[in-house]
Amino acid sequence: MAAQQQLGREHQGITLRGSAELVAEFFSYGINSILYQRGIYPPETFTRVQKYGLTLLVTTDPELANYLNNVTEQMKEWLYKCIVQRLVVVISSIESSEVLERWQFDIECDKTAKDDNGPREKSQKAIQDEIRSVIRQITATVTFLPLLESACAFDLLIYTDKDLAVPAKWEESGPQFIANSEEVRLRSFTTTIHKVNTTVAYKKDSVP
């Protein structure tokens, strides 16, 4: 498999494993950006890194980083198996535990990629350009999303295929929808194997 991956890189194409890695990496940076931009954690617990030609902020809190890493690793595996349908970042108020914001990443897997082993024709640069524009949009959402007045916590939900055996440490959950929400669709990107559509839903202001 490693040899194939090597081959894929050389040909400037993309393999299933490479695609899974790219998408999982995108989720890691995307979630970090959301947590920073929405002020879920104090800004001083984030550090700057260069990625996708952007300066992104990544948490330095060891416990949070570990949690995100666990999820990302699991996502990578499921992406590779093409059994994941959606990743949702749920932001809810700690006090009332009301869901205030819901970041939804719909994943369309091209399941035929599991069978044919050849790499797809799309350069890593083209994919990264697409990812960059999605991350830029996440950063820009602060301007229109309503202010999170109370202290908030976040949760990650992953929609998988029905026949998946639930791994240890994981549990089933409800969809945690927002009552009376407004939705904004962001850009999407594709690795030709995985396509990710991003939408953010937020609670409508009670006062119009």
Add this chain to the structure above:
Amino acid sequence: MAQFLFEADLHGLLKLDTPIPNAPPARWQRKAKESGPGPSPVCVSPMKPANRSHSSSKTPSKTPGKSGSKIQSTPTKAGGDRYIPNRSTMQMEMANFLLTKENDPAEESPTKKEQQKAWAVNLNGFDVEEAKILRLSGKPQNAPEGYQNNLKVLYSQKMTPGSSRKNSRYIPSMPDRILDAPEIRNDYYLNLIDWSSQNFLAVALDNSVYLWNHATGEIIQLLQMEHPDVYISSVSWIKEGNYLAVGTSSAEVQLWDIQQQKRLRNMTSHCARVGTLSWNSYILSSGARTGHIHHHDVRVAEHHVATLAGHTQEVCGLKWSLDGRYLASGGNDNLVNVWPCTQGGGGDFAPVQTFTQHQGAVKAVAWCPWQMNVLATGGGTSDRHIRIWNVCSGACLSTVDAHSQVCSILWSTNYKEFVSGHGFAQNQLVLWKYPTMTKVAELQGHTARILNLTMSPDGTTVASAAADETLRLWRCFEMDPIKKKEKEKANSAKSSIIHQSIR
């Protein structure tokens, strides 16, 4: 056999909601039959006016006998009865269609499974049959306690004043004067400026105190601490303006004579820095970082006459009421205490009121000059509210969200207004009308948060010290010259009347 027939008839009669089988046709039925040109009299187009039969055979069949008799007794009016005189405007078929359609699911004739699926997708946003929602058990830990979203302060700012009412007087939006205050300590909990009745502005800059004479503009360095690590944490003028009390970070309270420029006393009773001072004739009250407030009688050797223990954290706001009956104190424990001037029955001081409503440190404390029992307090960054209290009843008279840290409040003596100094994001002074609590003006200019406010003895000018190392003087309570004259005239007239009466 006959009895069975009879039974069936009886059943039929008892069932009111089915048409009577062998009753004569109702008049509407007969009429429909006669008038109906087409083969199906029931199915008449809704466009045809004044024809009752288009309400279909369903409705009348519910109470057939009744409807028949009713129609017979009423005078025949085109297409109407007593209750609904005109049915022609009703679109019965349309209504019927809409009514039945509403209860139908989206598809024409869905199988039960498909229908359930559609419902599930609509309700859950995903198909239960095909997906599973998983989450890693155990939530990531929440943000640390007390952390507040920075965006909150940034995005809840309001530029326009709350009231658009035209102001009757001119308030200059620029400061009258800007003075440099190098090395002023950017510490919210200190009280570093005070303006005396003799028109001296005392400013504590790190470890020295300077006096600025407002009349002549000359500057005197009053004192400098011997030890370089010790800084001045508070200054306060006695009412007469000839003595200045100075609190230091080494827990001392010093008394300085301005004429001689000499230290008169050094009073030590605290064990932490003295962040705030307030005078009540010969009693000097000092609040320290320990949360204790001490009363010093400056006339006697045993100066420490009382200890008020009502705060658990640093006392940063302290003010005696103008009549000297109450002392108001605000602390970093978000409490406001109002103390009496004499101790209670047990010999201990206990607060007459404790206000717990503020959510942040209370530094801004000010007594209303024209209503003796009204107190204004303002909270720090996590609170940002100005509250007005009646200290006799303990009632909160009004509350206003200032959208920014409140560092100081001063009441105007010339107008029914007060001014508040703020921090992030606009570092402005806000003039408020009392009791309506509407904004009169916002004075902007400071580039860092305001630390203290003090007012000139004539009540026209407010001095603000800010973390941008400047002092700005704002002539925001300038008296209208005409009004001023009238007031003076009124005063003189009054005195002359008194004079006459005495004579």
